[in-house]
Amino acid sequence: MSLNDLNTWQSLPAQQQPEWPDRAKLDAVLGELRSYPPLVFAGECDQLRERLGSVARGEAFLLQGGDCAETFDGVSAEHIRSKLKTLLQMAVVLTYAASVPVVKVGRIAGQYSKPRSKPMETRDGLTLPVYRGDSVNGLEFTPESRIPDPERLRRMYHASASTLNLVRAFTTGGYAALHQVHAWNQDFVRESPSGVRYERLAREIDQALRFMEACGVQPEEFKTVEYYSSHEALVLDYETAMTRIDSRSGRLYDVSGHMVWIGERTRQLDHAHIEFASRVSNPIGVKLGPTTTPDEALTLIDRLDPERTPGRLTFITRMGAGKVRDRLPELVSKVTASGAKVVWVCDPMHGNTFEAPSGHKTRRFDDVLDEVKGFFEVHRGLGTHPGGIHVELTGDDVTECVGGGDEIFVDDLHQRYETACDPRLNRSQSLDLAFLVAEMYRNA
């Protein structure tokens, strides 16, 4: 493989690409990005593919989550720590309930680009280009801020690097030790209004940990955590500039993150994003919405996983709570009948968005939970593995999604509505979800 093999996408239609006003400035930034060190190592991507292979075989569970849109302002120790903490807390609960390893992947250290439904938005009579993520333009609603600026791609690289650096320090430096994470869960159970419901499960985890301690079991895995980064591969110029040839294998890897996914709006079979993804060797995700046909899914497998390598391809289904039981079975059964071993993951967020009377985009916690339930029911009915969940969440106490044990009402949304794009589960809603999914596992 040579880097020229990457350019095949350039002659194909590419949806959702920024209209950069200054091509020369873009080329200069891309040139610099090509010379920067990789953010991740190809060997780590292979390791994640192996872990996802276990998920595909039904021997592990994937927990993928993080912000809808990371922002440059959000690159602070406090934000990163609280997000990571929430994901690790969820992972402990799920590991115990599912009794299989949980593969932990953040929507983190690269999730700076957003596909949008419309190119323009109007407020108080003023119409401007939409915000497309901090990698492209600014959230502020002014004409200047909404102009795409290639300099932002460089900032994206540095923001991703700083985030990843801290994540690596937290996950290997003792902060994420199992006992510590379990202690945070005990605090949640004690202090949150919904927490008492999960007292039994938390007590069982506590007993299991004490038992292992009494037996002298203290494996290295209790002290450090394997954690991977992922983001939507949306702005193809950036992803291409961040692709390198792996000196060990001669293959191409997009070293901007361990795993990249192609979104629902850019997964056209004969367009640029799928072509790009077919050229790199990272684990690849593809979002599948309710209009996906089995034939499309099968063609995606042929394009992206011609060698049928378990862990190479993850289908992230986002049907909506009202459709998952109707649309998912045919997809899963036809893919399974084809012999392909993909990872099936449920994104219960993107099919359940609606606008509250206040104008805030929001999601109901009950819909999120119901889509996950439907996903489990479908897989259980077909004898296939409900491989994981993919959620938009934050470790902060925001008010963006309604419902949850510590209930948020539509009238509360304005209090802490901080997302740059779509509504996220807050800390307590995320932990609620983990405990409820854990109960689903145990009651199955």
Ligand SMILES: O=C[C@H](O)[C@H](O)COP(=O)(O)O
């Ligand atoms: O996060 C996902 C998409 O970017 C988002 O759902 C699009 O939102 P929009 O419909 O407001 O453009």
Ligand SMILES: C=C(OP(=O)(O)O)C(=O)O
């Ligand atoms: C845009 C996203 O999702 P989808 O492509 O499923 O709409 C996302 O996950 O940020």
